[in-house]
Amino acid sequence: MLIRKAFKYRLDTTVETEQLMSQYAGNCRFLWNKALALNLHHLDNKEPLLWYQELDWFSKLWKQSDDYGFLALSPAQTLQQTLKQLERAFRDAFDKTQPLKQIPTFKKRGDRDSFTFPQGFKIEGKRIFLPKIGWVNFRKSRDIVGTAKNVTVSRQGKHWFVSIQVEIELPEPIHPSPAMVGVDMGVKRLFTLSDGDFEEPVEVKVWQDKIKRLQKRLAKKVKFSNNWRKLKDKINRLHTKIANIRCDILHKLSTTLSKSHAVIVLEDLQITNMTKSAKGDWENPGRMVKQKSGLNRVILNQGWGMFKTFLEYKQQWLGGQVLYVDPRHTSQTCPDCHHVRKDNRQTQERFACVVCGHVEHADVVGAKNILERGHRLLACGEPWVAKLCEAGTGKLSDKLEPVTV
Ligand SMILES: [Zn+2]
Numbered sequence: 001m002l003i004r005k006a007f008k009y010r011l012d013t014t015v016e017t018e019q020l021m022s023q024y025a026g027n028c029r030f031l032w033n034k035a036l037a038l039n040l041h042h043l044d045n046k047e048p049l050l051w052y053q054e055l056d057w058f059s060k061l062w063k064q065s066d067d068y069g070f071l072a073l074s075p076a077q078t079l080q081q082t083l084k085q086l087e088r089a090f091r092d093a094f095d096k097t098q099p100l101k102q103i104p105t106f107k108k109r110g111d112r113d114s115f116t117f118p119q120g121f122k123i124e125g126k127r128i129f130l131p132k133i134g135w136v137n138f139r140k141s142r143d144i145v146g147t148a149k150n151v152t153v154s155r156q157g158k159h160w161f162v163s164i165q166v167e168i169e170l171p172e173p174i175h176p177s178p179a180m181v182g183v184d185m186g187v188k189r190l191f192t193l194s195d196g197d198f199e200e201p202v203e204v205k206v207w208q209d210k211i212k213r214l215q216k217r218l219a220k221k222v223k224f225s226n227n228w229r230k231l232k233d234k235i236n237r238l239h240t241k242i243a244n245i246r247c248d249i250l251h252k253l254s255t256t257l258s259k260s261h262a263v264i265v266l267e268d269l270q271i272t273n274m275t276k277s278a279k280g281d282w283e284n285p286g287r288m289v290k291q292k293s294g295l296n297r298v299i300l301n302q303g304w305g306m307f308k309t310f311l312e313y314k315q316q317w318l319g320g321q322v323l324y325v326d327p328r329h330t331s332q333t334c335p336d337c338h339h340v341r342k343d344n345r346q347t348q349e350r351f352a353c354v355v356c357g358h359v360e361h362a363d364v365v366g367a368k369n370i371l372e373r374g375h376r377l378l379a380c381g382e383p384w385v386a387k388l389c390e391a392g393t394g395k396l397s398d399k400l401e402p403v404t405v
Contacts, residue, residue, distance in 0.1 A: 001170050003317065005146065008163040009138040011128075011153070020133050021153055021160055025113040027074040028082040031059060033106050034068075035086055040103075052087045056080060075132045078115040081150075085116075114154035121151050128162060138162055173319030175262035182265045182371025183257070184330070184363050185304055188348070190253075192363035194371040202249050202303075204242045211238050246303055254310035262320045264311055265374030267327035269304075325373035334358050335368040 013021065035055045042049055050058070059079055062068040071079060089104035122129040126140045130153065146166030153162050182194035192198040214235050221228040257264060312322050333340045334353035343354050351362040 001172050003168050003170055004149070004165060005168060006163050006165045007142065007144050008161055009140060011160045011162050012137040012139065013160050017133055017136055018160065021115075021155070022113070024074050024078055024115045024132075025153070025155065026109070027071050028078055028115045029107045029109070029113065030068075031062075031071060031079050031082050032086055034062070035059070035083060036104055036106060039086075039090065043103075049090055052083050055083045055086070059083060074115075075117065075120070077118055077120065077131070081116040081118055110155070112154075114152055116150055116152040118150045121148070123148060123164065128164075130162075136162075173317065175319040177260050177262050179261045180263040180265070180371065180374060181257070181261045182367040182369070182374060184366035184370060185267065185269070185307075186363055186366075189363055192361070192367045194364070194367040196361075196364050198363065199253060202246050204245055207238055207242045207245075211235055211242075214238070247306065250303055250307045250310055254307060254314055258311060258314035258318055258320060263323060263374060263378070264315060264320065265323045265325055265370050265377075266308065266311075267330065267370055268324035269327055323374045323377055325370055325377060327370075330369040330373075331362055331366045333365075333369050335360070335365055335372070 011017075035050075035058070038055075038058065039049050059071070063072040086104060093103045117131060120131040123144065127135050127137045128151065129135050130151070144164060144166060146168035149165050149167050151162055151164050153160060155161075184192045184194075186192060188201070190199040190201045214231060218228065218231045218235065221231060308322075314320075315322050329340050331351070332342055332344050334344055334351075334356060336358040337353060337356040339353055339355040341354055345351055345362050345365075347362075349362055350359070351365040352359045
C-alpha cells in the first residue's frame, strides 16, 4: 500500500529569503484570485469552467503583459501548481461524494500564504534547496521517511514553514482488532458507542465567550487604527486556538476509536444538508426549526466532517473500514424486538420500548441499531443500507495534507 504523509518543519529564514517567499506566495495568491474570478464569471454566465490547460494558457499571457509581468519573477512551477490546486478545488466542489466541499474563495493577503514546488527541490540533512530561493535551514524535529514528492512553503503568523510530502510503500495492513462498533453522533454527547461508552462534546465555550467580548470592544475602535489591528490580531489568535483544540481532541478520539475497531459504522448523514437547512428532517419534517438552528451551530462546532475524515483515513492506514448506514429511525427502533415507534423514545435521553419494555439510554439504542445495520450491510449488502466508504480510491492522499483549520 502506497501512502502519503507530510513532514512539517519551521524554516530558519533571513530577511532576503522571507522577502522572496512573500513575493512568491503573493504571486500565487494573485494568480489564484485572477483565475478564480475568471471561472466565477464563467459560472455566472453559465459557460463551461476553464480547467488547468486553459488557465495555464491565460497565465502565460499575463506573464508577458505589462500589467502582470511581475508573475514571471516567480518560479513557474509554483504558479502552475496554484492553477492545479484551483482546478482541484472546483472539481471537489462539484463532486457529489464530497458534500462538505464548497466553491473556492478569494484569498486575502496573509490568508493561507503558501506556494508549492512539485520538483527542483533538494533535501540534505537539516537544509532544503528551494528553486529561485536557495538553501534554507529548517528545524528538524523528526526524521523524514519515504520519497519526497513535493514541498509546500507556507506562512503561519510570523514564521515560515516547509511541509514535505512523501510517499511510503507499506505492506498491506491487517487491522489489529477484530471488533466492530456503531457510533451515534450526538449533540449533548459528542458520540455514543454501541458498547455504551460515550464522549463529552469538545468544550470551547470559554474561548468563544472571550471572542465575543473582544468583538464588542473591536466594534468601538476606529477601523484600521493601531488598537483595532492589535485587537483583531488577538481575536484571530483565539480563533486559531479554538480550531487547534478541537482538531487535537478529534485526532486523539479518532485514533483511539480506529485502533480498537476494525469496522466503524456511522450514520450516513449529509452534514451539509443538516446544517444548511433548518427546515426539519426525515423524522420531524418542518418542525423544531428553532432547536435545529441551535443544533446546526453545535454540529459545526464539533466538526463532524473533520471527525469522519480522520476516521476514514486512519482506518485505511490500519486496514480497517468505515461503513455508512441508513440513519432513519435509528433512535426509535427497539434493539431487542425491532419494534419501530416514535413513542419508544420518550425523551431526548430515555428509550423505553412500548412492546417489550426494553429500557436504555436513547443514544446507546441509536448506536446499537447503527451497529446492527452495519452487520447486515457486511452480511448481505442490503440495498437500503447506504454506501460503503470507498477505501483505496486514490482520494486518500488529499486528506493527508498537514491539517490546517
Ligand atoms: Zn422492544
